[in-house]
Amino acid sequence: MSEDYLTDDEQLEHVKRVVAENWVWVAGGVVLGAALIFGYRYYESYVNDRALRAAAQFEELTSALTRDDQGKVRQVADGLIKQYPTSPYADQAQLVLARLSVDSGKPAEAIAPLTQVMTNSKDAELKHIARLRLARVLTAVGKPDDAIKTLAEDAAWGAFAAPAHEVRGDAFFAKHDIQGAVKEYQAALAAGDAGSVDSALLQLKIADLSAPSSAAPPTADSSNKAKP
Secondary structure: OOHHHOOHHHHHHHHHHHHHHHHHHHHHHHHHHHHHHHHHHHHHHHHHHHHHHHHHHHHHHHHHHHOOOHHHHHHHHHHHHHHOOOOHHHHHHHHHHHHHHHHOOOHHHHHHHHHHHHHHOOOHHHHHHHHHHHHHHHHHOOOHHHHHHHOOOOHHHHHHHHHHHHHHHHHHHHOOOHHHHHHHHHHHHHHOOOOOOOHHHHHHHHHHHHOHHHOOOOOHHHHHHHOO
C-alpha cells in the first residue's frame, strides 16, 4: 500500500519502524555531522590564530626596520620564515632580508631569498617583484646573462612589462651590448605608463647610448679584421 493512503497513525508507526530499524545509521550521521562542524570550527580558529600571530611578528619586524635595528629585523624575519613558511608575511620577510643584504653591500646574499619568493610565492605580484629585483642583483654581481634569462619575455608580465624591459636593458648594457640595451629601453618606453617607469631617465639612457662616443669598443677580433 502506498504511504499516500496511510492514516496519520499508520504513518507515525511507519516512521517509528524505519527509525528503529536504522537508528544506528541515523545516530552515526548525527555524530559525524557534529564532528565535521566541530573540526571545521577548530581548524578555522587555528588558522585565524596563526594568521594573527604571524601578523604580530611582521608588525614587530616593521618596527625594527623603522628603528634600523638590523639584528632584530633578521631575527624576526628568520622566525617568520621558519614558523609560517606558507604565510604571505614569510614572502615579505624574504624580501626584507634581500634588501638588507643589498644595502649592506652583499648583493649575492640576496639571490636565495629573492629566488624563494619568485619560485614559491602564491602572490603573482610578489613573484614579479622578486623576479625584477633578482635580475637587478644578478646584473650587479656580474651575471647579466642570468639576469636576461630570469626576465625572459613573457606575455604574463602585464603591468610589469615596462620595468622588466628596463632591467633587461641594464643587463645588456652591463655586457656591452649597446644595441640590445637601446632596444630594451625603447620597449620599456613603449610599454610604460606614468607610474611604472621613469620615462625621462629612459630617454636619457637612450640618448647617451645613441651618441657616437658611447659605441661599444671594438673587440680584438674585429680590430684584426680591420687591418689590411
